[in-house]
Amino acid sequence: MSGYCRATYRCYDEKADFGKKAQGIAVGLTVGSWTDLPEARKAEMEKHLGKVVSVTEVPAAESPTGERYADIVIDYPDINFSRDIPALLVTVFGKLSMDGRIKLIDLDFSEDFLSAFPGPKFGIEGVRKQLGVENRPLLMSIFKSVIGHDLPNLREQFFRQALGGVDLIKDDEILFENPLTPLEKRVEACMAAAAEAKRETGQELLYAVNLTGPTFKLAENAKRAIRAGANALLFNVLAYGFDALAELARDPEIHVPIAAHPAVSGAIYPSPHYGIAAPLLLGKLMRLAGADLVLFPSPYGSVVMPKEENMALKDALTSDGLPLRKSFPVPSAGIHPGLVPLIHRDFGLDVVVNAGGGIHGHPLGTAAGGRAFRQAIDAVLAGEPLREAAKRHDELRAAIEAWGIKE
């Protein structure tokens, strides 16, 4: 409905009258009370009143968890809240989040609400343009370890990753401002390593430096990093709130792609009964707030998210349903070259293959680790089985011997 943002909840209760509960939410989170309003006042207040769109009850016998629940859909008038994510979340899931077993599973934004969000500044197309890479999945790598390491060590790690032909290198999300590798010096050292590697690989590379520090200094720190040469940022969105990301993404001087890290999100999405569903939390809201790339737990590694949630998350980042640039999905954790066919099948071309151990742990070293991934990507795009391609490529062969193929 135009002028309304829509929230979908899954609400578990053994005996609640879900219709009544839905009405209570629609009134309680908007005008506060309705039935006791004088008729004249109702006419005025109508435009502020939440509307129950649907209540779909599922009895215990038909519920996947064996528990009775209902999906409740409610429309909230835009006129009630400002056009920012904190206002929307506090409206639709502020007090309500504490009211029993209820999970926010989706949000649909009105045109008016959306109009306040430029979304990703680069998105999939923009990131591809920065890198000059069309028509293949991108490859990202993560430093092996960063804490306690000095600049020459980081530079060396960076250089080896870059030599392997990766498109993006990201800081570890747990690297904060520190005397060994302070922000600007780190950017300078790594970008110098990128330039050096480019002379060998001919390849562009984005370095996502971890944006940290006090909330009200984030924009300043981002600009310091950019002035020092940073061409991308990594940001722990959930530790600072979605609005901080939205503000950074909206700032015209922060003209580099932003990669959103899902740190701390596991406190919010995994429970069936509480929290905010992953496709909304790490998908739609990240894209709305302006993340150009979004990391999330892959369905392949040890840090697991159910496959259907992963696919819904991908859809939220890339669907045409939102009038915003698309965010690059970056399924992370447990990725090795033998998974590339599966990643390609699940995510298509527009995915960032992101590896840490699968690059640094390569038997022939870090640069070979990157090459093995690039060989795997090329094989998959050529429709060639990895085992065939491995016959021509030492690096891919060694990777497959180490970690196998999963198809």
Add this chain to the structure above:
Amino acid sequence: MSGYCRATYRCYDEKADFGKKAQGIAVGLTVGSWTDLPEARKAEMEKHLGKVVSVTEVPAAESPTGERYADIVIDYPDINFSRDIPALLVTVFGKLSMDGRIKLIDLDFSEDFLSAFPGPKFGIEGVRKQLGVENRPLLMSIFKSVIGHDLPNLREQFFRQALGGVDLIKDDEILFENPLTPLEKRVEACMAAAAEAKRETGQELLYAVNLTGPTFKLAENAKRAIRAGANALLFNVLAYGFDALAELARDPEIHVPIAAHPAVSGAIYPSPHYGIAAPLLLGKLMRLAGADLVLFPSPYGSVVMPKEENMALKDALTSDGLPLRKSFPVPSAGIHPGLVPLIHRDFGLDVVVNAGGGIHGHPLGTAAGGRAFRQAIDAVLAGEPLREAAKRHDELRAAIEAWGIKE
């Protein structure tokens, strides 16, 4: 241990080797790898390495939920992270939050980490001083409804609440910047009503106006509100992140008490398996970040938090264990005058009795609703049963007839 911040996790797993899991966390979230480091390097890296303090396994047969779990305690070196809440949370529960059924149940801060946090600027003592009220629980009220109401209406609601003798009045957390009651005009109208009421009651009153808007404008908006006369702020901490609160609390120009609202926190604390426990989320971290008053679901109303969690939360806000001013506990939801004896027994003197419906829904009106609470508080402090006091006080008697007494 000096120089380390300590995290306590509850980890559920049917068959994990919890000792090994704990080691994996301590290494994985700090230096990344340990056993494969050369001995010379280990000496250097030792100071960055996390330490397993204890692993307490509870077999399924002895577990309250019937599920096997372990409480894992790990010390993280301060040297690894900057002295802010996002850095600490990302370090101890960033990636780990996504790694299976694991909940962050407590944090202990090192002296060095704590030294970066001034904590609440006022705290319990400071708020009492502002109000000139010693030795009794404070009384707070909430507007009945705010959305769609204009300034004269809000002013009138405010005035009636103030006449009843409440000490604090808070905005509804869902009231955002809007053309009917914009921030500065709202503050002016309500503070004028407060002054008018004071001529009748002789009483000081704090008005916590809802601080909203873009993250990077929060400090500016707070100062605008203060310039317009605001003498307190309400803040939806979880919607913006703890660090935004810490920055506001640290700003010398924001010299008014801040009340933290728990909106959206129900997405994080209620699950036994995931998230961050309420006493940490709404207790210790709120106090660390500088909340002078903290609202949280009372154990009495419809929005329920288990009693023992409520008590642990209260302890976190008020214990002498932290070298910070104490935060006022504000148990909220479902509060009526007949609950005052119970609130006093559970929370003692240093509590804010916070009511919405229990004031506005009073049979004799809003001002009578406030008076009934004040009468109940006086009776409890005098050791007089409410039923006795009600014989002398029409307002208290009407309240008890409407809602009863719970002792």
